[in-house]
Amino acid sequence: MIASLRWVLFVSWRFSRVDRKGRSAVTSFLASLGICFGVMTLITVISVMNGFQLSFIDAIMEISSYHVRVDGADSGAFGRFCAEDADIVVATPFYEAQGLLVGESERQSAALIRGVSERQLSLDEGFRAQLRMIRGAFDLSPENAIVVGSKLAERLGLYVGNHVTLLALSGGNDVDLVSSDRVFTVTGVFHTGYADINAAYAFISLDDARRYFGTGAELHYGIKLRDTADDARVIARIQDKFPGARAESWKQYNRSFFGALRVEKNMLMVLVFLIFVVVGINIFNGMRRMVYERREEISVLSAFGGSPPLIQSIFVTQGFLVGFIGAIPGLALGLLLSVRMNTVFSLMSKFVYAVQRFGLMLVSPQSAAYLRENPMYLIYGNIPPRIIPGEVLVITIFGIFSALLASWVASRGVLKMTVAEVLRDE
Numbered sequence: 174m175i176a177s178l179r180w181v182l183f184v185s186w187r188f189s190r191v192d193r194k195g196r197s198a199v200t201s202f203l204a205s206l207g208i209c210f211g212v213m214t215l216i217t218v219i220s221v222m223n224g225f226q227l228s229f230i231d232a233i234m235e236i237s238s239y240h241v242r243v244d245g246a247d248s249g250a251f252g253r254f255c256a257e258d259a260d261i262v263v264a265t266p267f268y269e270a271q272g273l274l275v276g277e278s279e280r281q282s283a284a285l286i287r288g289v290s291e292r293q294l295s296l297d298e299g300f301r302a303q304l305r306m307i308r309g310a311f312d313l314s315p316e317n318a319i320v321v322g323s324k325l326a327e328r329l330g331l332y333v334g335n336h337v338t339l340l341a342l343s344g345g346n347d348v349d350l351v352s353s354d355r356v357f358t359v360t361g362v363f364h365t366g367y368a369d370i371n372a373a374y375a376f377i378s379l380d381d382a383r384r385y386f387g388t389g390a391e392l393h394y395g396i397k398l399r400d401t402a403d404d405a406r407v408i409a410r411i412q413d414k415f416p417g418a419r420a421e422s423w424k425q426y427n428r429s430f431f432g433a434l435r436v437e438k439n440m441l442m443v444l445v446f447l448i449f450v451v452v453g454i455n456i457f458n459g460m461r462r463m464v465y466e467r468r469e470e471i472s473v474l475s476a477f478g479g480s481p482p483l484i485q486s487i488f489v490t491q492g493f494l495v496g497f498i499g500a501i502p503g504l505a506l507g508l509l510l511s512v513r514m515n516t517v518f519s520l521m522s523k524f525v526y527a528v529q530r531f532g533l534m535l536v537s538p539q540s541a542a543y544l545r546e547n548p549m550y551l552i553y554g555n556i557p558p559r560i561i562p563g564e565v566l567v568i569t570i571f572g573i574f575s576a577l578l579a580s581w582v583a584s585r586g587v588l589k590m591t592v593a594e595v596l597r598d599e
Contacts, residue, residue, distance in 0.1 A: 208499030216507025288382020492580020
């Protein structure tokens with residue numbers, strides 16, 4: 174077997190040396206270049222997409238949905254259970270209600286009002302990591318203090334120290350639907366990686382929530398796990414210990430949103446994978462032509478005892494080399510672009526600005542002074558790409574496999590004519 178492998182590699186190397194300046198060499202070079210750009214593009218696009226999606230997912234799981242949400246559990250017994258469970262990092266209570274906020278300038282906006290512990294930042298490390306204070310502090314210790322999202326503060330024209338009225342509030346029978354007496358003081362403005370949280374969330378203390386939400390308000394628990402994949406096991410233990418409690422995983426709570434993100438990512442991968450299909454067809458056509466042009470050499474090799482599978486292995490090896498030579502540089506370039514994405518977007522911004530300015534100078538020089546760089550490039554550049562090793566490995570292997578498969582299919586009929594017929598015609 175080792176001798177056969179050495180023979181296949183030697184003949185394949187000799188074919189490559191002979192074809193170094195021929196038409197087959199050009200075809201192989203273009204195929205390798207196509208695989209290189211395909212791998213590079215797919216790794217870069219997927220890394221940027223992961224950066225977009227995971228920034229959303231992290232903010233949602235750490236601030237909005239938690240890893241597991243529990244309703245209807247006895248507060249004392251449930252707190253002790255969470256403290257003793259090794260899979261649970263922290264469990265924090267909170268109240269939640271829908272409301273309508275009115276700022277001092279009479280601007281109005283709907284909001285989700287969540288009552289949390291005054292020590293929420295110190296208790297929940299994930300919450301602290303995802304919620305970034307841009308003005309003021311996350312201080313809920315004063316009575317009627319409120320911390321609002323950055324987009325919500327912009328809509329209402331709020332700054333630290335301003336007052337905001339919780340005009341309308343969903344609640345039980347003992348809560349006024351509309352009241353102008355629920356006045357809060359803004360102590361901080363926060364920003365997260367998910368725009369909907371910035372535009373709709375406001376935090377008040379647990380004491381204020383009990384006072385304003387009414388006696389019918391239900392106490393929820395947000396649980397953070399050491400491993401988010403253990404959610405089903407933890408929920409099973411909770412339901413076994415507290416039959417009357419309702420536990421919901423982050424996968425169920427956000428299934429519509431996460432499902433949409435998954436479909437978006439899968440469609441993007443399918444579209445970019447079409448690059449490999451095109452390259453594979455190019456390799457297939459090039460290899461078919463090579464097999465036809467090498468029919469005399471193939472017949473000689475067969476006459477000297479080379480079996481059809483062994484001769485086919487020569488062309489499959491060449492296809493593997495084409496894929497490997499293209500995929501490895503593509504892998505390196507894709508990782509480099511992903512790591513330096515801010516530089517790439519900065520150069521793109523300057524290039525587009527230069528082209529636009531050049532065009533304006535030709536047709537309307539007076540308008541060129543008002544042209545500015547597109548700020549969206551800077552926004553995209555500031556999103557940190559997330560490189561997932563498993564996805565990068567799959568993309569690289571698929572790039573090599575596409576060339577390997579095309580070569581195998583093209584060389585299946587490597588000896589359709591008999592040896593005697595080929596040698597007689599030649």
